[in-house]
Amino acid sequence: MSSRTVTSLTNPTVKAVRALHMRKERDETGLFVAEGLKAVIEGIETGHRPAILMHGPDAAAHPLAKTAVVATLAANGEVIEVTQDILAKVSRRDNPQAVVGVFRQAYQPLSTLEPPAAPCWVALHRVRDPGNLGTIIRTADAAGCGGVILVGECCDPYSVEAVRATMGSIFAVPLYRASEAEFAAWRNAWPGSVVGTLLSAEVDHRQADYAKPALILMGNEQQGLPPDMAALCDVNVKIPMRGRADSLNLSVATGIMIYAAT
Ligand SMILES: C[S@@+](CC[C@H](N)C(=O)[O-])C[C@H]1O[C@@H](n2cnc3c(N)ncnc32)[C@H](O)[C@@H]1O
Structure with missing residues (x-):
């Protein structure tokens, strides 16, 4: 054959x-x-x-x-x-x-992204772990997100580890890349809500207004979302932490946010 x-x-x-x-x-x-x-x-x-x-x-x-x-x-x-x-x-x-x-x-140019094409989009700032990135791409696919935007220096979604974690969704979810400055400028024209995620935020993630299309911004595994990136958001929210864990794994937090927004 x-x-x-x-x-x-x-x-x-x-x-x-x-x-x-x-x-x-x-x-x-x-x-x-x-x-x-x-x-x-x-x-x-x-x-x-x-x-x-x-x-x-x-x-x-x-x-x-x-x-x-x-x-x-x-x-x-x-x-x-x-x-x-x-x-x-x-x-x-x-x-x-x-x-x-x-x-x-198959990276797509950010200029071709059409916000109304989906109710929810995901932006990841400096994601480092390929397993997290692959899992997020898979989750974005499952929830019907429009695509994933990699902001700043990120790990490679096309690494063998990340592709494995997508379970095939690497082909279904459009991927975009932007520097922090490009993202900040592009975000100004976003027609819906931009919702950031911060452990120090006071707004519960269930109370936020996810006006469509919602753009969810997630932070790095170690540093979280820096103040200049959080300042780009209409609102920053926190997923309640009820036990002794001080934070959620990035891909788990992203999944919760995506489903809250859709
Ligand atoms: C492991 S956490 C980062 C922890 C980091 N030490 C910090 O202080 O932000 C990685 C990312 O997951 C998201 N995240 C994790 N737990 C969260 C929570 N309880 N509420 C909101 N976002 C959370 C945020 O986007 C965060 O930047």
Whole structure:
């Protein structure tokens, strides 16, 4: 079912896919890795086409793998069958997925974002943890958010760890990037509410006015939202902390905020 079989770790395509674990390589090529047939099919169903499709010897049995091969070849992508050992090296896992797709990153220009297209949008200031970022993208997808805006220096949504945590939603949720200054200027034209999240806020998150479209602004895992970013919001809110924990995990807090706003 594949166009050719590769058994060597020194094969240039195998080396190129392995190198995508490094951010520098992802930034330079504009590519990223999505593991597993479910994620690859999700990508294809949402209009993305693998530049490279790698599959193990057993994958041929699955009809959806054939769909992925056909879609890749139709888009002039490369399809290779590889050994289990190569799949394990590519995914850095003992039990690798049988199918790995390499796709093009799809950041959208902030200027193309249309606020009325969704009731809720999420902006993340300096998010650092790829697991948090992937979980937030997945949650934004589940709740019907319009997209996620990465503000300032953030971790890479296209890292293998973040993509894994999205469970396929990396393909469904539009992603935007902005510096702090670009975000501050762009926010001035926001037609709905901008709601920030601060542990020191006095407004309960359930009392805020989430005038649509609502833009939720979340802070960094360690530092939280700095005063200059909080000042950009119409209101800053706090999710009640009733026990001894001093804060919620960023992705959990974002999920609570998204559902409060929608
Ligand atoms: C782990 S918290 C940051 C904790 C940080 N030490 C601070 O003082 O803000 C990461 C982000 O999650 C959100 N968050 C966590 N718990 C929250 C809460 N109880 N109310 C509102 N936002 C919260 C905020 O956006 C915060 O910036």
